[in-house]
Amino acid sequence: MQAKDISEADVVVVGAGNAALCAAMAAHEAGAKVIVLERAPQSEAGGNSFFTAGATRFVFNNIAELREVLDVSEEEERTVDFGVYTADNFFDDMGRVTQYRCDPDLTEVLVSNSRPTLAWMKKKGVKFEPMYGRQAHKVNGRFKFFGGQVCAFWGGGAGLVESEHRIAKTLGIPIVYETAAVSLVQEAGRVVGVVVESGGLQSTIRAKAVVLAAGGFESNAEMRARYLGPNWDLAKVRGTRFNMGDGINMAMRAGAMPCGHWSGAHAVGWDMNAPTFGDREVGDGFQKHSYPFSIMVNADGERFVDEGADFRNFTYAKYGLDVLKQPGLFSWQVYDAKVTPLLRDEYRIRQVTKVEADTLEALAEKMEGVNPKGFLRTVKAFNAAVRQDIPFNSVVKDGRCTEGLAVPKSNWANTLDTPPYQAYAVTCGITFTFGGVKVSPQAAVQSVAGQPIPGLFAAGEMVGGLFYFNYPSGTGLVSGAVFGRIAGTQAARHAGGL
Numbered sequence: 001m002q003a004k005d006i007s008e009a010d011v012v013v014v015g016a017g018n019a020a021l022c023a024a025m026a027a028h029e030a031g032a033k034v035i036v037l038e039r040a041p042q043s044e045a046g047g048n049s050f051f052t053a054g055a056t057r058f059v060f061n062n063i064a065e066l067r068e069v070l071d072v073s074e075e076e077e078r079t080v081d082f083g084v085y086t087a088d089n090f091f092d093d094m095g096r097v098t099q100y101r102c103d104p105d106l107t108e109v110l111v112s113n114s115r116p117t118l119a120w121m122k123k124k125g126v127k128f129e130p131m132y133g134r135q136a137h138k139v140n141g142r143f144k145f146f147g148g149q150v151c152a153f154w155g156g157g158a159g160l161v162e163s164e165h166r167i168a169k170t171l172g173i174p175i176v177y178e179t180a181a182v183s184l185v186q187e188a189g190r191v192v193g194v195v196v197e198s199g200g201l202q203s204t205i206r207a208k209a210v211v212l213a214a215g216g217f218e219s220n221a222e223m224r225a226r227y228l229g230p231n232w233d234l235a236k237v238r239g240t241r242f243n244m245g246d247g248i249n250m251a252m253r254a255g256a257m258p259c260g261h262w263s264g265a266h267a268v269g270w271d272m273n274a275p276t277f278g279d280r281e282v283g284d285g286f287q288k289h290s291y292p293f294s295i296m297v298n299a300d301g302e303r304f305v306d307e308g309a310d311f312r313n314f315t316y317a318k319y320g321l322d323v324l325k326q327p328g329l330f331s332w333q334v335y336d337a338k339v340t341p342l343l344r345d346e347y348r349i350r351q352v353t354k355v356e357a358d359t360l361e362a363l364a365e366k367m368e369g370v371n372p373k374g375f376l377r378t379v380k381a382f383n384a385a386v387r388q389d390i391p392f393n394s395v396v397k398d399g400r401c402t403e404g405l406a407v408p409k410s411n412w413a414n415t416l417d418t419p420p421y422q423a424y425a426v427t428c429g430i431t432f433t434f435g436g437v438k439v440s441p442q443a444a445v446q447s448v449a450g451q452p453i454p455g456l457f458a459a460g461e462m463v464g465g466l467f468y469f470n471y472p473s474g475t476g477l478v479s480g481a482v483f484g485r486i487a488g489t490q491a492a493r494h495a496g497g498l
């Protein structure tokens with residue numbers, strides 16, 4: 001189907017990532033005739049959602065609640081420590097990492113709908129799997145999960161997108177590719193359609209309601225420099241090249257209130273030689289997230305963050321910014337042989353910027369761009385500062401810290417003394433931007449005057465007010481699902497005049 005063949009729908013959904021597809025499924029379930037518009041070609045479908053590991057965070061107080069989402073076998077129940085993740089844990093994590101700026105009403109919606117929404121997706125045919133590889137380590141022969149996150153969408157982001165698109169097809173929801181929404185059509189303030197561009201031609205699709213789920217502005221170098229600041233135009237983009245801020249800009253032109261942390265973004269340590277935008281074959285493999293077991297040094301050979309401040313789930317999304325602030329915009333993560341068995345799968349991909357040596361001196365010479373003397377000075381001081389009387393334990397915050405350093409390491413501090421040594425070079429990779437538009441708990445886009453713009457709903461990265469400074473891992477997909485489902489349901493109700 002092409003844009004020129006469509007003149008109207010009850011609900012038009014803009015974007016075909018996870019938030020959009022959840023909105024489309026929910027609107028269809030509520031009885032609306034839905035169409036989905038996607039700027040990318042079909043070969044690049046799925047937006048940022050495609051590039052994810054599919055990791056997801058939700059509330060479960062016991063194994064029965066976990067089973068509403070994840071199929072846990074009886075043997076797993078006996079042999080694996082999944083822990084629990086309470087609503088209080090989720091609130092605490094959101095509050096702590098966002099410096100208590102996250103919108104309390106939206107956070108309440110996210111937390112309380114997290115499990116029911118994923119269970120709803122499961123009923124639709126989306127599957128889940130435990131994240132043994134990345135979120136659990138074996139302790140005394142038994143897997144123990146850490147960081148409040150135990151499962152992922154089956155097959156990662158690619159599997160999720162494939163499932164959602166298959167479900168949409170089964171339900172008869174058309175997805176129209178290479179069709180960009182350009183602007184919203186308004187009559188007497190109500191949103192009554194979308195102007196689209198496809199193959200260089202513009203046309204109008206009339207709709208009773210529109211759900212915008214077109215991502216943030218992370219792919220747009222100009223907007224990154226304008227809103228995030230100097231050098232953000234030089235960051236690598238971890239995912240899609242199509243999230244250019246279109247949805248946010250369209251909504252603001254229709255009177256939406258900008259909201260949230262417009263100068264903030266989710267950004268991580270990402271292979272220094274990764275391509276400008278995400279690579280669909282490599283997915284999230286360019287990230288390097290075992291740094292809590294490393295020391296990270298800059299061009300001067302100096303450490304610049306507390307690598308062990310918390311589980312990586314609660315620091316990785318802000319450390320990209322710290323790397324961006326370093327001279328040359330890069331850093332090397334350094335490991336010795338005591339901890340290399342703990343390195344995540346992404347350290348073993350072919351496209352990796354890695355050096356290895358049997359002595360620290362030889363390693364220093366191989367780490368391109370790093371002052372060797374500065375590095376060796378740093379290691380000497382670091383090794384002397386490690387509290388070796390405290391035992392190392394990777395699955396809890398072990399308190400094995402350094403003492404007396406200007407930049408401390410609070411957990412998992414180990415001396416670097418066992419060859420072979422390995423080092424991995426990273427730069428800043430942006431994931432998504434935090435600024436967006438204001439929505440109500442019903443996902444209705446709010447005007448500057450604080451009123452809903454009739455007929456306009458938003459979900460996913462475009463929602464402002466949830467994330468500030470930082471982000472708890474595995475929250476993007478569930479947030480897109482929660483607000484997407486609500487937006488789709490509300491849009492269908494609006495379209496039906498309810």
Ligand SMILES: Cc1cc2nc3c(=O)[nH]c(=O)nc-3n(C[C@H](O)[C@H](O)[C@H](O)COP(=O)(O)OP(=O)(O)OC[C@H]3O[C@@H](n4cnc5c(N)ncnc54)[C@H](O)[C@@H]3O)c2cc1C
Nearest residue numbers: 015017019039047048049052055181239242460461476477
């Ligand atoms: C490498 C990577 C790993 C990640 N890992 C995880 C993870 O494990 N767990 C997690 O929870 N989150 C993860 N995230 C974050 C997660 O991807 C996002 O939070 C989430 O996917 C956003 O969903 P969305 O539907 O809002 O946006 P997207 O999935 O990006 O969808 C937006 C869609 O809108 C389309 N679009 C843009 N402009 C227009 C227009 N004008 N007209 C029509 N269509 C348009 C885009 O092409 C795109 O398909 C990761 C992100 C990346 C990049």
